[in-house]
Amino acid sequence: MIPAGFEYHRPADLTSAIGILQEHGDEARVVAGGHSLIPMMKLRMADLGHLVDLQDIDALKGIAVGGDTVTIGAMTTQHELITHDGLADALPILREAALQIADPQVRYVGTIGGNVANGDPGNDMPGLMQCLNARFSLTGPDGSREVAAREFYEAAYFTAREDEEILTVITIPLPAPGTGYAYAKQKRKIGDYATAAAAVLVGGGTASVAMTNLADTPIWSEAASAALAGGDTEGCVAAMLAAIDPQEDMRGPVAFKKHVAAVVLRRAIDSALSRRS
Amino acid sequence: MSKMHVKLTLNGQEVEGLAEPRMLLIHFLRENLKVTGPHIGCETSHCGACTVDMDGKSVKSCTVFVGQANGAEITTVEGLVNEDGSLGVLQEMFREHHGLQCGFCTPGMITRAHRLLQENPNPTEEDVRFGMAGNLCRCTGYQNIVKAVLASAAQLNAVKEAAE
């Protein structure tokens, strides 16, 4: 319940924040909404000497809906995503997914940046970002770079981000008009991570399929996406099943998770197909 | 660990104190500021008994460090009482509709309901059940809590209409 001690920093800008990370190396960690990191600190499973609070940094805020992209500051909360009308029109799958994350209190504070940067296989945004072919901007002492969400996740809690880099902005290319979408998630109760979740885009001869919490990283399957683009739902499901690697836990055994993954994906596909226009 | 200076607005009053950076807001409220309405029911941010209203958001104060709350405006259930000391609408309706039994989840529930009704002054039962799903209760089975929140909405809307 009680974390170990640390020094608290609340930099006013990105450069200062990066400076602190540089100075303290792996002793320092950033905190966004804190609802992944702080529970771990309370169980003393995350050891850090320096906590860098990002809440005052303007460069990490804001939602911009453009003609063909959406850019979202990393410190944008799930609540802000849900209540942004422009975003609901331009990219409805984002709101559909955000509403299925955690509970109202966590959504008020939890950020999209925290959700994608942590590398927690249970988080919903990583798979969705892969489905959307989003790009993450990372800024460090040597400048900024972009990494595709599809290339960002290496293993549980291991991502392409270097220790001294901060994930600043997420850039999402808008799907073509009329693209069907769905984010479907089976869970034990509100607040739980997914037993299985699927993000699906389909329409105009293209498709994109990503699965959540069925491996130690999100799984975007090129083969599944191609099959669906070609109208082959069962081929899509088979390819997805070949790509995931679920582990047994209190949600259930592997056979159950695989079965549910297929069911959830099929339902997401049906929903997405019906939403094409 | 050396302490930091913490200053925030609590239920309309400016308060301050010294605390280690690792101190959780819930402990700062309960132990330093002696505001014991918000409670502790778990340590994994699930139960919601610690819910406060912070800068217009429902927040689990057990998952916030004092530094993060520096400068914030915080309302706890104590702050929902009327100026003359009478119970606020939510508090009255919780009593009227038997929306509490042991009372342990109640401060968090009422504080969350307060924000829910700001978000949506006309919720359906489904909206209330979804909107309160971050607060666990072991005694009531939620049914009367939902009734109390809906009754509060009706009451607050009636007052608003009368004023217009």
Next chain:
Amino acid sequence: MKDEVQTPEDRSASLKGMGCSRKRVEDVRFTQGKGNYVDDIKLDGMLTGDFVRSPYAHARVTAINTEVALKVPGVLAVLTAKDLEPLGLHWMPTLAGDKQMVLADGKVLFQGQEVAFVVATDRYAAADGVAAVEVDYEELPVVTDPFKAMDADAPVLREDLEGQTEGAHGPRRHHNHIFTWEMGDKDATEQVLGEADVVAEEMVYYHRTHPMPLETCGCVASMDKVTGKLTVWGTFQAPHAVRTVASLISGIAEHNIRVISPDIGGGFGNKVGVYPGYICSIVASIVTGKPVKWVESRMDNLMSTAFARDYWMKGKIAATREGKITGLWCHTTADHGGFDACADPTKFPAGFMNICTGSYDIPVAYLAVDGVYTNKAPGGVAYRCSFRVTEAAYFIERMIEVLAIRLGMDAAELRRINFIKEDQFPYQSALGWEYDSGNYHAAWDKALKAVGYDELRKEQAQRIEDFKAGKTRKLLGIGLTHFTEIVGAGPVKNCDILGLGMFDSCEIRIHPTGSAIARLGTISQGQGHATTFAQIIASEIGIPADDITLEEGDTDTAPYGLGTYGSRSTPVAGAATAMAARKIRAKAQMIAAYLLEVHDDDVEFDVDRFVVKGAPERFKTMKEIAFASYNQAIPGVEPGLEAVSYYDPPNMTYPFGAYICAMEIDVDTGEHQVRSFYALDDCGTRINPMIIEGQVHGGATEGYAIAMGQEIAYDDMGNHKTATLMDFFVPTSWETPHYTTDHTVTPSPHHPIGAKGVGESPNVGSVPCFSNAVHDAFRPFGLVQSHMPHDQWRIWKIADDLGMHG
């Protein structure tokens, strides 16, 4: 107020006595966050204690190094078993006649067991101290399966009991065996089974779970060296018993101990027993001379405090071809964890499991229970049920369903054929209980009609057709339960907790100006006693409930009682309240007669006054009588107006109910949805309908959680798998069903106000109701029995095993 204008109905209504939905007095402070729970208590110089806990389920503790911990800023002391041994407190007696380590004494027996107690200036320093204590362990083989624990070569858990072939409840036949308890007639039952037309046999498992109140357990112990008085505030469902036990084990004289249960954030049985944290806090306070607070974390609570259930119940039920039950046989293996810390009356090591004949007229029955040690947390307690009554009710309500399958009968009809009839009460059950009253047929018929049972079955039949035709992947299950509970422990001649008879008490004092204060030996943890017991007094004495302060929980002022659990408050303390009130009313009658200058028998009680018989314009109100008792010198009558009653109930009470639910099940995902839940409860006289309904909602929600996913699970190494709310299922407002409540009223003939108690009925009735719905959905496809909890993967597995995913 023109008294002549008020009708008796008006006067009665203004009392807010029994039967009215009086709003709760407690709510004024709770809704403002002004409750006073243990963790709200802050005393000058108060220290905090916290535990070092074992990561292993079974291990020797070979060394505890406190050197580094003692250097942590703020840490004042680290207690181990060696420190408690000279005080004889390194072990403590349990409520089940066993003993339990307070701190690890050479070994640990379950993951999370208390090893050392760190005392520090605040909880942050205590946590740092805990992290700095170094403990050396030597792992030992683990046994988590109670059947394997009884193998000849099973690891020895309780080395302290080595060679002891006699336990607290009779002979022990194996090193991990605790007791055998038998009731009924073994030979007659086996004969009936041998001769029956039909015998259905099944293993019914009621899995391990935990009462998980939202407030965890804790205490503040404060030894005042100047007065020599120990004060302990704590989450105690039985404060007086705790005081007596504390005195016996500490050697501090009982008059120098004051135990206070302040506001308690839910108990549900979790807060009945004595935990190591209480003992260590008391010792630490004595040693340091300062108050010491211990409040456990949620993980501590789920890992080390008393669990509930964990009963493997093998049943055989015999019947005629037409469905009349002729005999019942049950053998139960009871998994108690590392220590038998079951909170039961002394003579009942398996609680009231012998209520397992349920609502049915079963002429012959036999029950045997074997208690077993395993490497799990100690217990178990009655999680919102009277002792083991949830297990018994689940058992019989499953066996009825299993029998219905064997006979090819409708389960509602099978129940009706076998219900105890109204004219059979008081009913002597084959396992030794005398049921006080009941009208099961009336309740059952009312319930079936209310839910439209026949239409539900028709809908279900159509659904089965649709499913087989591939039109749907959702099944419809109809869950049925008719339960009979046994609560209100209990008659002193056979019910005691550690030798303390299970009577209860009420003391009432009327003030000169006509208001009153009453104190009880019970303690509310949310049941609303301050509101409801005042209603009893209001009706009995004729003083408005709003003019009655009701207190509980302070052992310096409250009369001795055995506390609140097992739905005993209304049956026992409620009876004491009525009896004390009647003593006052009897004295008031004498005072009234004196004031009115008539004979005692010439006045009669009328709502809130005594009137002269035949001359109703001549009366004295209770208010006038109260003042007179302080003001008049009445020959032969002492001044004042108060009474105390210690009530020894002649019997338990037997609330009952009929619960029916409809549940949709998705066979591909294992998800379910409760479409409707109807609960009819008969708790005899109903004191406050609003509170009764609230109890049913809450208890049914706990039952929903238990049936549909809540469990305390361990892996084979004894690692706890459900120690946080991530995996320990507590439903939110979103998952929780909507409930329809209803009632019948069959008063208890032996209770002064005919009331039976209701707080735990919904947990007893709802679990089999939800579980039977799951079973019922799959019955047409061949399912007989599948163990709870019915979480998504287990429901999916039922479907998978039945070949539904082909």
